Amino acid sequence: MKHKKGKVFLAGIALLAMVAMTAPTTLAEDRGPMPAEDDFFWDVFAQMTTPEDYSGCVTALNNYINSHPDEFGGDASQVLAQMTEMCTQVGLMRTDMQTNMTAEGVQTSLFDAGNTNWHAISGLYFQKTENGAPMGRISFSNTIDFMSYRFFTFMNNFGNLVQFNDGYISLNAAMVPNMIDYGASLTMYGLDFDEIPDIYVSNGTTMRRAIEGTDVSGISYDASAGTLTFTPGHFSSFKVVEKGSTLETMQITKVDPRSRKYNANKSTFKVNVKGRNLYKAGTDTACTLGFSEATKVSAKKNGKRVRCTFSMSEFSTLGYYPMTISIIGTGEVTKTNAVRIK
Numbered sequence: 001m002k003h004k005k006g007k008v009f010l011a012g013i014a015l016l017a018m019v020a021m022t023a024p025t026t027l028a029e030d031r032g033p034m035p036a037e038d039d040f041f042w043d044v045f046a047q048m049t050t051p052e053d054y055s056g057c058v059t060a061l062n063n064y065i066n067s068h069p070d071e072f073g074g075d076a077s078q079v080l081a082q083m084t085e086m087c088t089q090v091g092l093m094r095t096d097m098q099t100n101m102t103a104e105g106v107q108t109s110l111f112d113a114g115n116t117n118w119h120a121i122s123g124l125y126f127q128k129t130e131n132g133a134p135m136g137r138i139s140f141s142n143t144i145d146f147m148s149y150r151f152f153t154f155m156n157n158f159g160n161l162v163q164f165n166d167g168y169i170s171l172n173a174a175m176v177p178n179m180i181d182y183g184a185s186l187t188m189y190g191l192d193f194d195e196i197p198d199i200y201v202s203n204g205t206t207m208r209r210a211i212e213g214t215d216v217s218g219i220s221y222d223a224s225a226g227t228l229t230f231t232p233g234h235f236s237s238f239k240v241v242e243k244g245s246t247l248e249t250m251q252i253t254k255v256d257p258r259s260r261k262y263n264a265n266k267s268t269f270k271v272n273v274k275g276r277n278l279y280k281a282g283t284d285t286a287c288t289l290g291f292s293e294a295t296k297v298s299a300k301k302n303g304k305r306v307r308c309t310f311s312m313s314e315f316s317t318l319g320y321y322p323m324t325i326s327i328i329g330t331g332e333v334t335k336t337n338a339v340r341i342k
Helices: 001-022 025-030 041-045 055-068 076-090 093-103 149-156 177-182
Strands: 106-107 126-130 133-140 160-167 168-171 184-188 198-202 207-209 215-220 228-233 237-241 249-256 268-276 285-289 296-299 307-310 318-326 331-339
Touching: 001 237, 041 055, 055 076, 093 106, 093 318, 133 160, 133 168, 168 184, 177 184, 198 331, 237 331, 249 318, 249 331, 268 285, 268 318, 285 296, 285 307
Parallel strands: none
Antiparallel strands: 106 126, 126 133, 133 184, 160 168, 168 237, 184 228, 198 207, 198 237, 215 228, 249 268, 268 307, 285 318, 296 307, 318 331
């Protein structure tokens, strides 16, 4: 009997976490972790056409529970009765996602009325707006199956994965490396250059001038509208500057410590980063480890040292995490496999 109740409880937590992760920003402290990629939730989710597909959810749950009776103690009807309410809660995801993204100034075609099958979303875009003015857009030319772990990972961490600013777009490739395979193109708005600007790109440890045909392609610039569109060869951060000018490149030379033991009894831990140009007067320096932003960042004015404080509870999953230092509107730099949580 204990085995059955435990499985029911864990399954319920997985579904509730999926709803919680898309709650409005004001409820961020109540969000739970997204179900792991191998959680049975994704088997159920993949058989639904949209988050509101209640009947598909119940059918998929019923099929899974009956196919795996040992996982649920054998009483499939009781388990199903306890879990169908979760299907109702999952149906609220679209509204919660839309509310959250609107509050963050993000417009998207995902919620268009014509998208009745989230397994085949075409013409998908996300556009960041600030004070009514567009800042940047990421568009996908390929059809996308949004009822998947990969794309909900992207949505759940959109704020950390994608940043738009004046002539600057950042995409954290270290955390979602396969997103580039869906025909992504990037657009910058509000530019004020008489001719096509130079594009700088982060190559991991520093930023350099982008190589056309390798880092970027299909460059199109409309000087009258102040818009630049291009296809990235890989996800990274891109900064545009006036043609012929230079950019002070950021660099990470050392991360200390390289490993940290997870300790649930500790609330925080610190990571020290050494490098170049990691600070700019009048602009905040941000620090991200994996998907998690630092709760506190202290940067030396000479730009050579940054100390980042992270919440220990966000790193219960052991493994290697990339470290990203970013200065909004200036650039960012990432060191892959920077810190190991063991």
